[in-house]
Amino acid sequence: xxxxxxxxxxxxxxxxxxxxxxxxxxxxxxxxxxxxxxxxxxxxxxxxxxxxxxxxxxxxxxxxxxxxxxxxxxxxxxxxxxxxxxxxxxxxxxxxxxxxxxxxxxxxxxxxxxxxxxxxxxxxxxxxxxxxxxxxxxxxxxxxxxxxxxxxxxxxxxxxxxxxxxxxxxxxxxxxxxxxxxxxxxxxxxxxxxxxxxxxxxxxxxxxxxxx
Ligand SMILES: NC(=O)c1ccc[n+]([C@@H]2O[C@H](COP(=O)([O-])OP(=O)(O)OC[C@H]3O[C@@H](n4cnc5c(N)ncnc54)[C@H](OP(=O)(O)O)[C@@H]3O)[C@@H](O)[C@H]2O)c1
Numbered sequence: 001x002x003x004x005x006x007x008x009x010x011x012x013x014x015x016x017x018x019x020x021x022x023x024x025x026x027x028x029x030x031x032x033x034x035x036x037x038x039x040x041x042x043x044x045x046x047x048x049x050x051x052x053x054x055x056x057x058x059x060x061x062x063x064x065x066x067x068x069x070x071x072x073x074x075x076x077x078x079x080x081x082x083x084x085x086x087x088x089x090x091x092x093x094x095x096x097x098x099x100x101x102x103x104x105x106x107x108x109x110x111x112x113x114x115x116x117x118x119x120x121x122x123x124x125x126x127x128x129x130x131x132x133x134x135x136x137x138x139x140x141x142x143x144x145x146x147x148x149x150x151x152x153x154x155x156x157x158x159x160x161x162x163x164x165x166x167x168x169x170x171x172x173x174x175x176x177x178x179x180x181x182x183x184x185x186x187x188x189x190x191x192x193x194x195x196x197x198x199x200x201x202x203x204x205x206x207x208x209x210x211x212x
Contacts (some may be wrong), residue, residue, distance in 0.1 A: 004054035006030045006073050007065035009212055010129045011088050013040055018136050020044035022166040029054035030073055039069040051076035066093045074114055081117035084159050090125035090187045099184060108178030119156035122180055123149040126187045128194040132167055132203035139168035145204035146172040150179035
């Protein structure tokens with residue numbers, strides 16, 4: 001697949017590298033450093049481009065920017081009509097300590113309102129990027145960790161699944177975009193477990209339903 005990475009920081013660079021290693025055509029975009037985008041492109045055999053160039057002809061888009069940059073990226077990206085958009089953004093304030101959208105809506109729902117013709121799937125927002133490399137290496141060995149995904153477009157969730165499995169996660173469908181109201185605060189639980197509690201940041205999880 002042709003994947004446009006909008007935001008080539010911790011999430012975008014890591015996922016882009018692993019998708020490239022899985023045989024996907026990755027285009028890196030949206031960084032303050034054109035040299036960084038070029039380096040990522042060279043190292044992965046992909047491309048560096050503007051946001052507009054990256055989304056043109058893409059099969060899938062990863063939106064991976066700080067919440068404060070979302071408006072700017074969407075403006076450059078256009079209407080994203082018909083495009084599969086994987087959204088890993090958590091709607092945080094500048095200090096990354098408070099959720100700024102929630103309760104009666106969520107970041108996922110607000111993004112879908114801003115670009116209603118895109119095929120939105122929220123995923124990767126409840127898993128720290130520090131886990132991705134080891135999950136990728138362990139792919140195919142034993143039970144994979146879960147990755148929560150949610151969205152209102154069942155077909156989009158189906159199309160996102162191979163991209164999630166390519167990293168080494170098993171997608172766990174957690175319902176519609178409305179789930180973002182609860183999953184986005186849960187992302188802060190995973191951040192607490194990863195970054196503030198002992199044992200390192202490469203946190204993964206797997207849910208089980210026990211038989212009665
Ligand atoms: N990191 C995680 O483990 C994690 C986990 C779950 C969810 N998330 C969510 O995923 C999203 C991305 O997080 P991240 O950790 O990947 O963030 P990040 O490392 O800060 O990367 C953000 C990207 O946006 C670019 N950017 C920021 N301001 C810009 C500007 N003014 N102009 C152009 N580019 C700009 C950055 O550019 P530079 O390359 O110049 O820095 C970088 O490439 C966030 O919404 C976060 O809440 C992250």
